Amino acid sequence: MSATATTAATRRARAWLVLLLAGAFEVGYALAVGGSQGFTVLSWSLVAGVFxxxxxxxxxxxxRTIDVGIGYATWAGIGAVGAALLGPVLFDESLTAVRACWLAVIIAGVVWLKLSDRPER
Structure with missing residues (x-):
């Protein structure tokens, strides 16, 4: 592998790590919005703004590195699954078997999107 290819691969790997971090921040945002009760609780509202x-x-x-469609879909999937899994832990929400099944479908889709994001040869 050439130095240019190694640099490009490193850049893509970093972009995916930043995208995962963005997804984690999205989970924090979604949960903080839920805790803000329609932005009526100041502390949760401020946390939501930061996230x-x-x-x-x-x-x-x-x-900057990942295609917009792939990146946005992955980010949204991480946020949706994370909020759905942590909502029952932090708030009075339920996670049924049917919901868990569909969350698994979203996770599979996100993994599939990541695997499809290969540089063209």
Whole structure:
């Protein structure tokens, strides 16, 4: 593998790590919005604002390298699954077997998108 190919592979790997971080920030944002009760609880509202800015910044950095469609779908999937799994832990929400099944489908889709994001040869 040439030095240029190694550099490109490293750049793509870093972009995917930043995208995962953006997804984690998205989970934090979604949960904070839920805790803010319609932005009526100041502390949760401030946390939501911070996570909102962090998730958008990290997403924009990742999308410098990753295609927008792949990156956005992955980011949204991570946020949706994370919020759905942590919502029952932090709030009075339920996670049924049917919901868990569909979350597994989303996870499979995100993994499939990652595997399809290969540089063209």
């Amino acid at each position: 909102f800015l962090l998730t958008l910044f990290a997403l924009s950095v990742a999308l």
